[in-house]
Amino acid sequence: MSSLSEQEIHHLEEIARWIRCHVVRTISEAGAGHPGGSLSEADILTALYFYVMQVDPHRPEWEDRDRFILSKGHGAAGLYATLAERGYFSPELLKTFGRIDSCLQVHPDMHMVPGIEISTGALGQGLSVALGIALAARMDGRSFRVYCLVGDGESQEGQIWEAAQTAAHYKVDNLTVILDYNGVQLMGPVSEVMEIAPLADRWRSFNWAVMEIDGHDMRQIITALESAREIKGKPCVVIAHTVKGKGVSYMEGKAAWHGKPPNEEQLARALADLRCNVGEAHD
Amino acid sequence: MTEAVREAFGHTLVQLARENPNIVVLDADLASSTRVVYFAQEFPERFFQMGVAEQNMMGVAAGMALMGKVPFVSTFGVFASRRACDQVAISVAHCQLNVKIVGAYSGIVSGNNGATHQAVEDVGIMRAIPHTVVIDPADDVETEQVVRAIVDYEGPVYLRVTRDVWPRVSPEGYNFVLGKATQVREGADVTLIGSGMMSSQCVEAAHILSQSGIEAHVLHMPTLKPIDVESIVKAAEETGGIVTAENHNIYGGLGSAVAEVLAEHAPALMKRVGIQDCFGECGGNAELLCKYGMSPQHIAEAAQAVLQRRN
Secondary structure (H helix, E strand, C coil): CCCCCHHHHHHHHHHHHHHHHHHHHHHHHHCCCCHHHHHHCHHHHHHHHHHHCCCCCCCCCCCCCCEEEECCHHHHHHHHHHHHHHCCCCHHHHHHCCCCCCCCCCCCCCCCCCCCCCCCCCCCCHHHHHHHHHHHHHHCCCCCCEEEEEECHHHHCHHHHHHHHHHHHCCCCCEEEEEEECCEECCEEHHHHCCCCCHHHHHHHCCCEEEEEECCCHHHHHHHHHHHCCCCCCCEEEEEECCCCCCCCCCCCCHHHCCCCCCHHHHHHHHHHCCCCCCCCCC | CCCEHHHHHHHHHHHHHHHCCCEEEEECCCHHHHCCHHHHHHCHHHEEECCCCHHHHHHHHHHHHHCCCEEEEEEEHHHHHHHCHHHHHHHHHHCCCCCEEEEECECCCCCCCCHHHCECCHHHHHHHCCCCEEECCCCHHHHHHHHHHHHHCCCCEEEECCCCECCCCCCCCCCCCCCCCEEEECCCCEEEEECCCHHHHHHHHHHHHHHCCCCEEEEECCEEECCCHHHHHHHHHHHCEEEEEEEEECCCCHHHHHHHHHHHHCCCEEEEEEECCCCCCCCCHHHHHHHCCCCHHHHHHHHHHHHHHHC
16 A cells, blocks of 8 residues: 555645646636546546656656656546646646647647657557557666556557557566546447456456556555556556546536536536636645 | 569668667568568567557557657558558657658569558558658669668658569669659650659660650659659650559559649649559569559550640
8 A cells, every 4th residue: 555644645636636627627618628538537647647657847858757648638638737737837728728729639749748748549549659668668778667548448449459469478567557447438338339348357368467446546546556566577557447527526427528518507517516616726 | 683672671671770779670470571580680679579460560669769769660561551541640640750661562563462462552541641751662772772761861751662673773873862753764755754663664665665766754753752843844844745653553642643743833644554443463463564554565555645645
């Protein structure tokens, strides 16, 4: 178990709450984006960027930084909110999300935003890129770690399993995959659209080390990511059981909120759920 | 001694890798066919066998390029372009990464493997993806120079190579320049523009035409993107008629690229020799070129047709 104090855990949970506030505001103001998956990933991103990963927002190109790849590129609003809170750029920029001439594309573009390692959004591709970074890092004797967040719907892509077999074949142990298993995709429950269960068994059968956690329990997330670093000789996947739309009561578990922005009235209710007053400043 | 194009590719890659430690090779279980096996033998630690999984291979190459490697992704042209198209577009080209994609056994002359292995649309696919450079060299000498040139060039490149030996088009002391056509033969009556191994067929066609008193100008166009606009316009203005010859469907490749230039800059009569919008089949190279209307005789007839229309 992570040695973090209750106070430290609470601090991280508060950051995640703020990230969620940014997410719903950003998507609502833009009238575009994917709230469901951006909310389900918020605790994972908080754990990574505010505790687990070695990064320096003032030097996004620092060569020894840990790498994060958002393979589920439609979670961009969640990642932008995290990067803004971490200090990569001003949260003011979030207001431009999805607008013409904005650097904040609805799916992230590596050449436009500091902190984005690779452009993603065409599902299934990010994990292969993460694997390429991990293999090259090992060749060069570099000690940083690669983290890749994969979606559950995305796991229906064949390329994910091509990458999974290759990472295991090469015994890549500087790569951790986190799977945002929120159980819902655009057209409905994953189990109805295209079943991916038994997911843990699938990864195990590909010779990966598998952990299963509550993806909204900050201590569990951090403990899993820390213990993944100790696994040698095989890659590791942390299957994070999450709730689509987590934190916004009317969005939770609802496929309808995969890619629908909340209107003004819905935004007010979302912010109330998140205990965030409209216009409230964040210190 | 003229070498097979794939041999020239395989040997050059090894020579370059001796000078450049960042070159890595990714293979999808075809190294002995594509000849990257030479690289694998000399640099096993820089050779990555990716198995028969081209989509992942393309993404892994993108990740390695992010780390400063110069990945050569080697497979057959059909799989590089068709199977891994979205990965080429998004993980490589949209990100403008320094990945060199080498499509082997390209076009109809694909080692008697038939339609599934004949890349008749790879140039069209790759040319339509933003930020790509597309090159189709003629012979062993040019292939060696192209491989060197694309290592010096920073950015995504699609290099299509053929399997076999083709008559040399590159003159003594030839120097490949990215984006530039080469004049192979002088003539004032009509221009034959070839790419890849079809340029050697154009030279032969020019000899056939010469016997009937027609002197053809022959241009070899190794770089299909960016296309050499200046050379095409000059040829159209000087000879008034153009025949293109490509080892590819007449849609999307050299013929299309030349037609685009002519229509915008120097309208001229033209005909396209190439695969006439169909899939191929098994057979020897000469048999296939003959059956699919791509032999020197067919190029010569196309030139005569252009001249008749002009008169």
